[in-house]
Amino acid sequence: EAKVLQAAACFPQGSFFAKRFEAFIDTVNMRGKDVVQLNYVGGAPAIGSPFTLVQKVAQGVYDISSCTGAYYQNVVPEADAWKLLERTPAEIRENGGWALMTEIHRAQGLVPLARFNYGMPFQLYLGEGHKIDKPDLSGLHLRVAPIYTNFFKAMGATTQTSNLDQVYTLMENGTVAGYGWPITGLRPGWEKVTKYRVDPGFYDVDLELIANAGAWDGLSQQARDIIQKAALEYEQQAVVEDAKAADASRAKQANEFEIITFTGADAEKWLQTARDTGWAGVEETSPENGPKLRKLFAKE
Amino acid sequence: MNGFRRIDAAVGRVYAGVGTLVGISIGLFALAIAADLVLRLLEWGNLPGMQEIVEYALYVGVFLAAPWVLRLNAHIRVDLLLSGLPRALRAALERLLDLAGIAISALMFWYGLQNLLAAKAFGAVQYGYYEVAEWLLLTVFVAGFVLLALEFLFRMIRAGEAPEALDDAEGGF
Amino acid sequence: MGMIMEWYWALVLMLGTVVGLMFLGLPVAFAFFGANILGVFLFLRGEIGLALMPIEYVFSISKFTLVPVALFILMGEILFQTGMAFRAIAAIDRLISRVPGRLSVVAIAGGTVFSSLSGSTIANTAILGSVMLPDMLKRGYEPKIAMGPIMAVGGIAMLIPPSALAVLLASLAERSIKDLLIAGILPGAAMAVLFVAYVVLRCRLNPRLAPVETVAEARLSGWDRWRPFVIDVLPLFTIFVVVVGSIFFRIAAPEEASALGCVAAVIVCACYGELTWPKLKKALTETAKINVMILFIIAGSLTFSQVLQISGATSGLLQEFATWNMTPLLAMLLMMAVLLFLGAFMDQISMMLLTLPFFLPMADGLGMNTIWLMVMMLIAMEISLLTPPFGLLLYIMKGVAPAGIRLTQIYAAAFPFIALELLVMVFLILFPSIAIWLPSLIR
Numbered sequence: 001e002a003k004v005l006q007a008a009a010c011f012p013q014g015s016f017f018a019k020r021f022e023a024f025i026d027t028v029n030m031r032g033k034d035v036v037q038l039n040y041v042g043g044a045p046a047i048g049s050p051f052t053l054v055q056k057v058a059q060g061v062y063d064i065s066s067c068t069g070a071y072y073q074n075v076v077p078e079a080d081a082w083k084l085l086e087r088t089p090a091e092i093r094e095n096g097g098w099a100l101m102t103e104i105h106r107a108q109g110l111v112p113l114a115r116f117n118y119g120m121p122f123q124l125y126l127g128e129g130h131k132i133d134k135p136d137l138s139g140l141h142l143r144v145a146p147i148y149t150n151f152f153k154a155m156g157a158t159t160q161t162s163n164l165d166q167v168y169t170l171m172e173n174g175t176v177a178g179y180g181w182p183i184t185g186l187r188p189g190w191e192k193v194t195k196y197r198v199d200p201g202f203y204d205v206d207l208e209l210i211a212n213a214g215a216w217d218g219l220s221q222q223a224r225d226i227i228q229k230a231a232l233e234y235e236q237q238a239v240v241e242d243a244k245a246a247d248a249s250r251a252k253q254a255n256e257f258e259i260i261t262f263t264g265a266d267a268e269k270w271l272q273t274a275r276d277t278g279w280a281g282v283e284e285t286s287p288e289n290g291p292k293l294r295k296l297f298a299k300e
Numbered sequence: 301m302n303g304f305r306r307i308d309a310a311v312g313r314v315y316a317g318v319g320t321l322v323g324i325s326i327g328l329f330a331l332a333i334a335a336d337l338v339l340r341l342l343e344w345g346n347l348p349g350m351q352e353i354v355e356y357a358l359y360v361g362v363f364l365a366a367p368w369v370l371r372l373n374a375h376i377r378v379d380l381l382l383s384g385l386p387r388a389l390r391a392a393l394e395r396l397l398d399l400a401g402i403a404i405s406a407l408m409f410w411y412g413l414q415n416l417l418a419a420k421a422f423g424a425v426q427y428g429y430y431e432v433a434e435w436l437l438l439t440v441f442v443a444g445f446v447l448l449a450l451e452f453l454f455r456m457i458r459a460g461e462a463p464e465a466l467d468d469a470e471g472g473f
Numbered sequence: 474m475g476m477i478m479e480w481y482w483a484l485v486l487m488l489g490t491v492v493g494l495m496f497l498g499l500p501v502a503f504a505f506f507g508a509n510i511l512g513v514f515l516f517l518r519g520e521i522g523l524a525l526m527p528i529e530y531v532f533s534i535s536k537f538t539l540v541p542v543a544l545f546i547l548m549g550e551i552l553f554q555t556g557m558a559f560r561a562i563a564a565i566d567r568l569i570s571r572v573p574g575r576l577s578v579v580a581i582a583g584g585t586v587f588s589s590l591s592g593s594t595i596a597n598t599a600i601l602g603s604v605m606l607p608d609m610l611k612r613g614y615e616p617k618i619a620m621g622p623i624m625a626v627g628g629i630a631m632l633i634p635p636s637a638l639a640v641l642l643a644s645l646a647e648r649s650i651k652d653l654l655i656a657g658i659l660p661g662a663a664m665a666v667l668f669v670a671y672v673v674l675r676c677r678l679n680p681r682l683a684p685v686e687t688v689a690e691a692r693l694s695g696w697d698r699w700r701p702f703v704i705d706v707l708p709l710f711t712i713f714v715v716v717v718g719s720i721f722f723r724i725a726a727p728e729e730a731s732a733l734g735c736v737a738a739v740i741v742c743a744c745y746g747e748l749t750w751p752k753l754k755k756a757l758t759e760t761a762k763i764n765v766m767i768l769f770i771i772a773g774s775l776t777f778s779q780v781l782q783i784s785g786a787t788s789g790l791l792q793e794f795a796t797w798n799m800t801p802l803l804a805m806l807l808m809m810a811v812l813l814f815l816g817a818f819m820d821q822i823s824m825m826l827l828t829l830p831f832f833l834p835m836a837d838g839l840g841m842n843t844i845w846l847m848v849m850m851l852i853a854m855e856i857s858l859l860t861p862p863f864g865l866l867l868y869i870m871k872g873v874a875p876a877g878i879r880l881t882q883i884y885a886a887a888f889p890f891i892a893l894e895l896l897v898m899v900f901l902i903l904f905p906s907i908a909i910w911l912p913s914l915i916r
């Protein structure tokens with residue numbers, strides 16, 4: 001009799017950011033036939049708020065999940081640092097970064113098993129009439145996720161949050177001048193309300209595979225091996241595939257949007273401000289681990 | 301019963317006050333959102349954090365005013381079966397429903413409390429424009445369902461009679 | 474261990490619990506709460522899941538997108554409580570004369586005008602029900618020809634902008650709110666025309682339904698007839714212009730437009746000298762009451778659809794449909810059948826939330842026009858306001874009707890109008906351009 005684990009995603013079932021997790025589930029279920037099976041209940045928000053999902057994993061409602069750090073920093077404040085990773089997952093597994101994150105997660109009853117995205121930056125997208133020519137966002141009102149709120153504010157923008165469903169409307173009405181989003185995975189329709197993309201991209205889209213520590217430790221060694229092996233395969237695949245996907249998206253967007261590219265000192269200012277504000281946020285909620293993580297995660 | 305009547309009426313007055321406050325909060329939403337828009341159109345900035353305050357106020361208003369709405373008998377219900385029953389049977393079913401209401405509210409209160417304690421233990425915080433502790437949000441949920449359970453209990457004691465009119469002060473002198 | 478059962482059993486169990494509790498007479502929100510407790514216990518590992526459910530309720534209604542619901546209701550309540558709505562109806566009353574079933578026609582005309590000023594079907598029905606119904610009954614109108622048009626025209630409020638529900642639907646679907654609001658105008662107007670035609674025809678064939686008014690309306694000359702309309706009705710359209718115009722010309726988001734609408738309503742009422750604090754306070758508290766009533770159900774049903782998803786019922790049903798290989802026409806018919814079925818016992822927002830995740834991918838896959846689909850959805854939701862056992866407007870009508878009117882009479886009154894709305898639906902299926910022509914003009 002195979003051990004059955006409950007699996008859930010922070011993103012809608014079948015959506016771009018749930019797909020790799022779903023493929024991973026299929027792989028585990030195929031290889032783990034009589035050992036371990038993952039029962040996929042779906043993704044947020046259909047199954048509940050994305051912000052509560054990892055908390056549910058920690059409490060044992062679900063056993064394993066795929067989530068982005070921003071959605072569960074209410075449980076693990078340091079999860080915010082996942083987006084600031086500038087080294088490959090393999091590198092932080094070498095340099096002790098992964099081990100430190102594991103220690104931090106375990107204190108809340110969680111274990112990070114793998115990183116399912118790497119090499120896919122966030123971008124600033126702007127609507128008609130909001131062209132900029134230097135790294136200065138003053139006068140722009142932007143729709144943000146908490147991931148880059150501080151960065152855009154530091155660049156002079158005013159910000160507002162909204163649920164994803166509203167982005168199109170906000171842009172259509174001109175309520176916001178632009179929004180932040182990864183280089184890929186824009187919702188259908190957004191291209192109609194977007195005119196510019198600002199380069200370079202910043203931060204890194206992160207999706208982690210997170211398990212309940214008790215459920216993980218309670219599995220047989222064989223079951224853990226099956227899951228961990230599959231997870232690492234998808235992590236390595238992510239490094240290759242995400243770079244390709246990002247390039248493909250850049251090629252597509254080149255026809256859709258006008259690309260505003262900062263170079264030299266402008267690019268440097270843009271990226272360094274992103275980095276500094278990002279780490280400042282982590283250090284604020286975690287003065288002890290923040291600086292340690294920065295040393296292991298950042299490349300500066 | 302006189303004592304109950306007096307308490308019932310007092311509770312009713314408090315609820316009416318809550319209802320008015322929630323109504324006023326909705327009026328303030330309109331003013332704040334309109335002001336935010338005007339500021340933006342004039343390019344004078346905006347009211348930062350206004351949206352989040354409105355969102356949380358919306359939630360707080362609904363859960364705190366729900367007992368008031370129950371007292372007004374204004375929660376939507378399907379009275380198809382009830383209206384078809386003979387009087388005695390109908391009264392019995394009504395009291396049974398009050399009991400079900402107490403049970404459901406009590407469970408919601410209990411699990412709300414569990415969630416509150418867990419959120420507190422975890423230090424779960426919503427990071428938006430404001431940092432809001434989740435346990436703080438849940439106190440409203442918990443309080444709301446305590447009051448709802450009480451209100452269902454009051455309904456049961458009143459046994460179908462309308463709540464005491466608010467102006468019972470006239471009765472004495 | 475979360476329980477794993479066949480999706481159809483999960484579906485039957487969850488829907489059965491909600492519908493069962495509703496039928497017993499438990500307030501709808503509590504029926505959802507009860508079913509949610511059971512569902513979370515069964516499918517989310519019992520106590521552990523239950524102890525993490527409450528925060529979902531918090532997130533389910535602390536949403537900015539839900540603000541227009543309250544504010545569109547407030548607009549209607551302000552016009553209602555200050556008496557502006559009565560003046561408007563009186564003005565329309567004076568315009569219309571010598572028609573069989575005159576007051577029913579006045580109700581439809583007044584309701585349609587008010588639809589363009591209020592986003593709330595509830596306020597619409599409550600106003601007409603409390604203003605016109607007593608008068609109609611007193612003058613010997615049959616209850617069914619008196620109540621039917623009032624309820625039916627109440628539903629038009631959600632097709633003709635401003636509409637809280639259209640805004641919700643389009644923003645949840647991430648399609649153009651502007652297009653959907655505009656797309657609702659023609660079908661809404663068509664419906665009003667159809668209602669009038671029906672009332673006139675019925676009353677001509679059966680004069681007992683609506684007695685001919687013996688007190689001959691003094692033959693008013695042109696200007697005397699039109700004056701109240703020009704003075705009491707036309708200025709109200711500034712409110713419509715503020716709300717719809719600000720959305721249309723991209724000045725305001727729907728939340729902002731609804732806020733502007735409230736401010737405009739207050740200003741207009743103040744200009745007529747009708748605004749007093751007691752009236753405004755009454756409008757605010759009534760809005761609070763209706764808003765709490767609606768959002769409490771939304772909280773319950775949002776969590777309910779999450780439990781349905783977790784139980785596997787939702788994806789099971791969707792996969793089942795996917796195996797049917799449907800044509801767009803068949804898919805549309807199926808979607809409407811599902812909505813009408815759900816609409817019998819569910820509120821509009823729950824229906825929307827439950828079906829959109831299935832309908833949108835289905836429609837996109839089949840290359841259907843989604844504005845057309847959403848207008849159809851709005852009409853299906855409008856019909857569901859009138860279908861027993863759970864039809865919101867039926868209950869509102871019961872609430873405002875004089876004592877002695879039975880629920881079964883109200884059902885009977887609604888029936889022909891349900892048929893007329895279904896007719897409009899058929900027209901829209903045959904001629905989608907009724908919905909998509911207007912929005913296509915403004916591109």
Ligand code: NA
Nearest residue numbers: 588630633635
């Ligand atoms: Na309307």
Ligand code: NA
Nearest residue numbers: 816857860863
């Ligand atoms: Na119905």
